[in-house]
Amino acid sequence: MTDKDTQATFLPLSVGSAETLWGETPPLGPVDKGRALRQRLGQIITRIIAAPSSEEAAVTPLEEARQALHELEVYQVQLEIQNEELHRRQVQLDASQALYFDIYDLASVGCATVNEQGRILEANFIATDLLGLPRQALINQPISHFIFKEDRGVYALLQQQLLATGEAQTCELRIVRQDATVFWVRLDATAAQKSGRDPISRVTLTNITESKLAKDALHASEEKFRSLAESSQDPIVLYDKQCQHMYINPAALDLAGLREEELIDGPPRQSGYFNELRSVLQEKINQVFMTAAPFRTEREWNSSEGLKYFDCLLSPVFDAEGRVCSVLGVSRDITDRKQVEALTLEMERKSQQSQKLESLGAPAGGLAHHFNNILAIILGQCDILSEDLSSGIDPIAQVKQIEKAALRGVDLCRQLLPHVGRNAPLQTRINLRLMVEETVKRLQPTLQTKVRLELDFDDEAFEIIGDRAQVQQVVKDLYCNAAEAIGERKGTISIALNKNVVQGCQTDKDYLGNAIQAGDYACLTVSDNGGGMDAETRQRIFEPFCTTKYTGRALGLSAALGIVASHHGALQFSTTPGAGTTFKVFFPSFIGPGIVSAAPAADISPEKGHGTLLLVDDEAPLRIIGSALLKAMGFTVMIAADGEEAIKIHRENSPKIDLILLDLLMPEMSGIETYRLLRQTSPTIPIVICSEGNAEGLAQDITDDPFAEAVGKPYKPDQLRSIFMKLIDTME
Numbered sequence: 185m186t187d188k189d190t191q192a193t194f195l196p197l198s199v200g201s202a203e204t205l206w207g208e209t210p211p212l213g214p215v216d217k218g219r220a221l222r223q224r225l226g227q228i229i230t231r232i233i234a235a236p237s238s239e240e241a242a243v244t245p246l247e248e249a250r251q252a253l254h255e256l257e258v259y260q261v262q263l264e265i266q267n268e269e270l271h272r273r274q275v276q277l278d279a280s281q282a283l284y285f286d287i288y289d290l291a292s293v294g295c296a297t298v299n300e301q302g303r304i305l306e307a308n309f310i311a312t313d314l315l316g317l318p319r320q321a322l323i324n325q326p327i328s329h330f331i332f333k334e335d336r337g338v339y340a341l342l343q344q345q346l347l348a349t350g351e352a353q354t355c356e357l358r359i360v361r362q363d364a365t366v367f368w369v370r371l372d373a374t375a376a377q378k379s380g381r382d383p384i385s386r387v388t389l390t391n392i393t394e395s396k397l398a399k400d401a402l403h404a405s406e407e408k409f410r411s412l413a414e415s416s417q418d419p420i421v422l423y424d425k426q427c428q429h430m431y432i433n434p435a436a437l438d439l440a441g442l443r444e445e446e447l448i449d450g451p452p453r454q455s456g457y458f459n460e461l462r463s464v465l466q467e468k469i470n471q472v473f474m475t476a477a478p479f480r481t482e483r484e485w486n487s488s489e490g491l492k493y494f495d496c497l498l499s500p501v502f503d504a505e506g507r508v509c510s511v512l513g514v515s516r517d518i519t520d521r522k523q524v525e526a527l528t529l530e531m532e533r534k535s536q537q538s539q540k541l542e543s544l545g546a547p548a549g550g551l552a553h554h555f556n557n558i559l560a561i562i563l564g565q566c567d568i569l570s571e572d573l574s575s576g577i578d579p580i581a582q583v584k585q586i587e588k589a590a591l592r593g594v595d596l597c598r599q600l601l602p603h604v605g606r607n608a609p610l611q612t613r614i615n616l617r618l619m620v621e622e623t624v625k626r627l628q629p630t631l632q633t634k635v636r637l638e639l640d641f642d643d644e645a646f647e648i649i650g651d652r653a654q655v656q657q658v659v660k661d662l663y664c665n666a667a668e669a670i671g672e673r674k675g676t677i678s679i680a681l682n683k684n685v686v687q688g689c690q691t692d693k694d695y696l697g698n699a700i701q702a703g704d705y706a707c708l709t710v711s712d713n714g715g716g717m718d719a720e721t722r723q724r725i726f727e728p729f730c731t732t733k734y735t736g737r738a739l740g741l742s743a744a745l746g747i748v749a750s751h752h753g754a755l756q757f758s759t760t761p762g763a764g765t766t767f768k769v770f771f772p773s774f775i776g777p778g779i780v781s782a783a784p785a786a787d788i789s790p791e792k793g794h795g796t797l798l799l800v801d802d803e804a805p806l807r808i809i810g811s812a813l814l815k816a817m818g819f820t821v822m823i824a825a826d827g828e829e830a831i832k833i834h835r836e837n838s839p840k841i842d843l844i845l846l847d848l849l850m851p852e853m854s855g856i857e858t859y860r861l862l863r864q865t866s867p868t869i870p871i872v873i874c875s876e877g878n879a880e881g882l883a884q885d886i887t888d889d890p891f892a893e894a895v896g897k898p899y900k901p902d903q904l905r906s907i908f909m910k911l912i913d914t915m916e
Contacts, residue, residue: 495516497515642682659708705754712764796841826852848875
């Protein structure tokens, strides 16, 4: 039979035919239907065989046989189609089951199927690894066998709730591996049921040991922090990003005047100490959140108990990802420490004052002795001049004695000036070699006959910028210190002068260990082979008035140190007990224009002056003496008692005035201010500025002024005459 014949002949069974085959109740399944078709076909064949041989009698059974055979063939086709569908579905089911078991076995957590009695029916690879047994050994094992004894009640309660409610359950408990290892898992259980079988549950086991331990450690840390914070006497506050309090300890509550219940609904009201901190808290907390760097400061607070001091520290607190999650603020009351520090400073100040007074005690007697001798000479000579003019003593010699004594007083005053802050040098250009030779020549007769002097000067000009009198004082002090170190013993003083270029490396340091600035220097070295200094003397050698010699040694080396510093120089010294001492002074070499230092008095020409000179001084006796001396030099003199009067006189008599002698230190309008106002109207008029103090800032105004000079006070007539003549020559 062809497919076409099959399509034409195989017709689906109608309801009527079904009733014909099975009566009113059709068969329930395909097996019963097939059996019924075969039985019916057999019955028809039996009837055909038993029927009469006539054609009419055989037609009806034959047709029924064909119909039954057709229905049987249709049924066979349907069975084949159903078999193919069943086969396809079986393949899909097998694939689905294979995929399920793959997912089940390879899941990242332990999976197990447990029956109603708690026995394991299935287990994946992770479950076998967690429990420490192969899969076959786990089957039919009670899962409670692997649960820590103290936690079995937790699992029993979970299983009971699962079966009662059918809702998923979860808990945390400890598992004991076959090798007795204990670890924490999160157990999740869901209810399920296989068809026709008892209820079952699907269980997943997730190892949470690390997170559990971390959580426990964090909890322990938090408890420890809380315990420490609660017992701490320091106010401790934990802030969030909105600057609200996440935690505040009892000490902070007391300081703020708050109760713990006020922290429940948002940040507490600010009061007391925290209210005063509000202005800075927000900004600094935000700063810590942004930079992750701690911030520390000290704060004052005027409390009801008085002024208090707090050391405030804001520290970042980090989360697991390393981000700042909060800021911890700790305020420590350091009032007592501050009071102790203040008391200590006051005691140190008083101790230093006491030491200073003690150090002044010995040399003060010496200074008084010097000045008494000077005044005794001056007053004695004055008494002789006024009471006994026929004594036979030359008046000129008496005046010279008075002058010599006064110059000794001037020298002592100049040594004192560096110690009262009036030590800025007059900027003149000095030939250091000539000045050292001149000073040593004057001092050499004072040496003991056993002491030998050695000089070692390079063939250099050695020009520096500075105050001639002060630099000369340094040479004198170092020379006298060397001579006194040798004393009456046999010894040698060596004085050397050479050029030194400092590169600015750390090896070139002064006596304090500070690096000497790079540059060109003229270096004066004074050495002796005397007794040297012990450690105590070495530490005190540059203290004001320090001396190991007889009372009256005056200021010692402290004046020399102050002069060197004011000249932007440096000083080195080395000493060995029993082997001598060496001092080395660095003076910056001359590198620019300066005011040429006046020549020594002995070299000044006695040439007479001429023209009109304006004398400006606030001291009336000095105006009288100065006017007389200037007139004796040949000048016509105008007098002004202060800067304002000098400006007025100059404005009214400008064409007549040829020179101005101006005092530097005057009340109301200083000499510098007067100088600047005079320069505004007369840029070229010669001006000589004189002062005993050499005030700061003078060099800046007159160094580049070719029509200005400076002279120390008290000045000598011959020195003034030389300066005046030079300025007049400049004008001409």
